[in-house]
Amino acid sequence: xxxxxxxxxxxxxxxxxxxxxxxxxxxxxxxxxxxxxxxxxxxxxxxxxxxxxxxxxxxxxxxxxxxxxxxxxxxxxxxxxxxxxxxxxxxxxxxxxxxxxxxxxxxxxxxxxxxxxxxxxxxxxxxxxxxxxxxxxxxxxxxxxxxxxxxxxxxxxxxxxxxxxxxxxxxxxxxxxxxxxxxxxxxxxxxxxxxxxxxxxxxxxxxxxxxxxxxxxxxxxxxxxxxxxxxxxxxxxxxxxxxxxxxxxxxxxxxxxxxxxxxxxxxxxxxxxxxxxxxxxx
Numbered sequence: 053x054x055x056x057x058x059x060x061x062x063x064x065x066x067x068x069x070x071x072x073x074x075x076x077x078x079x080x081x082x083x084x085x086x087x088x089x090x091x092x093x094x095x096x097x098x099x100x101x102x103x104x105x106x107x108x109x110x111x112x113x114x115x116x117x118x119x120x121x122x123x124x125x126x127x128x129x130x131x132x133x134x135x136x137x138x139x140x141x142x143x144x145x146x147x148x149x150x151x152x153x154x155x156x157x158x159x160x161x162x163x164x165x166x167x168x169x170x171x172x173x174x175x176x177x178x179x180x181x182x183x184x185x186x187x188x189x190x191x192x193x194x195x196x197x198x199x200x201x202x203x204x205x206x207x208x209x210x211x212x213x214x215x216x217x218x219x220x221x222x223x224x225x226x227x228x229x230x231x232x233x234x235x236x237x238x239x240x241x242x243x244x245x246x247x248x249x250x251x252x253x254x255x256x257x258x259x260x261x262x263x264x265x266x267x268x269x270x271x272x273x274x275x276x277x278x279x280x281x282x283x284x285x286x287x288x289x290x291x292x293x294x295x296x297x298x299x300x301x302x303x304x305x306x307x308x309x310x311x312x313x314x315x316x317x318x319x320x321x322x323x324x325x326x327x328x329x330x331x332x333x334x
Contacts, residue, residue, distance in 0.1 A: 059293045068179045068289055068299060071187050075243035075255060076281030078194040081201045082239040083260040084274045085232055088212050093143060094131070096253045097150035098233075099240050101127035103157025106244070111160065117189055117241050124237030127153055132230075179247060179299030180292070193242035197235050204231055209270060247300035254304030255281055262311040265318055280310050 060066055086095045105123025109116040127149055134145035201208075207228040243252045263276035288303030 056290075059290050064180050065289060065293060067182050067184065067187060069285065071182045071190055072179060072247070072285035072289065072303060073282060074187065074190045074194050075247060075252075076259070076278055076285055078190075078197045078239040078242045079252065079255040080259050080263075080277035080281050081197055081274055082232075082235050083256040084263075084270060084277060085208055085212060086236065087257060087260040087264060088270065088273075092257050094146050095236060095256050097131075097146045097153075098124055098127055098236055099244075099253045099256070100150055100157075101153040102237075102240055102244065104153055104160055107157045107160035115189075116244075117193070120241045120244060121237055123153070124240060125234070128230075128233040128237060132233075179289070179303065190242045193238050197238050197242065200231065200235055204228065208232060212270075247303055252304075254307050255284070258304070258307035258311050259284065262307075262314050265311075265314050281307060284310060 060069060083095070086092060102120040102123045105119035105121070105126075106116045107119075109119030130149055131145050134149070207224070208231075211225050211228045211232070239256065240252050243255065247255060259277040259281040260273060262280050263273045267273055267276050284307035285303050288306045289299060291297055291306075292299040292302045
């Protein structure tokens with residue numbers, strides 16, 4: 053028991069834990085829709101697409117969260133514009149903007165005098181260095197994500213499983229898609245301070261993907277995803293504290309590891325069940 057108490061006794065560890073748990077709520081709710089709709093590549097690209105906005109915020113001295121959100125909205129709009137105005141496939145448009153925005157971000161950050169420090173914090177986060185103010189901002193963004201997830205649950209559900217029916221029911225799938233991209237942007241903004249833009253994708257996709265192996269209902273996937281994400285954050289911070297690893301990377305790594313553990317356990321269970329069914333039939 054002292055093993056846990058000692059790890060989370062320091063104030064910076066308590067803030068890291070709270071920040072990580074808030075990030076899990078936002079990323080799990082939005083990530084469920086991203087996983088179910090097969091938009092993982094878009095989520096990854098958008099997580100990188102916020103870098104120019106954050107970089108400009110660092111150089112110009114204003115809140116990085118504002119820069120990140122504006123950059124995410126711009127990239128979302130550009131993806132939609134390219135897809136609608138050309139014959140280029142969505143994944144090609146996303147790939148082009150992904151590389152372009154990432155390159156622009158690195159170029160902008162390279163103009164900073166503290167290039168290496170800023171870039172490392174921007175890409176990989178600083179889970180052990182977040183402040184109470186960072187947590188308050190996270191909480192505000194996450195409350196917005198939760199509220200709109202509840203309000204738009206039915207339109208998102210229709211958009212995910214039957215876009216044509218959503219159109220006939222007057223649910224405006226294009227507006228629902230735009231709202232989903234907006235929530236995705238908010239979830240990234242609420243999380244990058246803790247785990248960084250490169251690693252936010254881990255919490256955005258891995259816990260919902262793992263939860264989808266266990267339950268099938270959308271609300272169940274969201275709930276179980278939060279549980280898996282919470283475990284990943286807790287274990288990641290423990291390992292980071294005792295072994296000196298990067299907090300954000302360790303949390304994201306555990307979230308991915310959980311997927312393969314659950315997948316392996318599920319495969320083994322199905323194999324055993326099939327073997328028993330064969331024995332009974334014989």
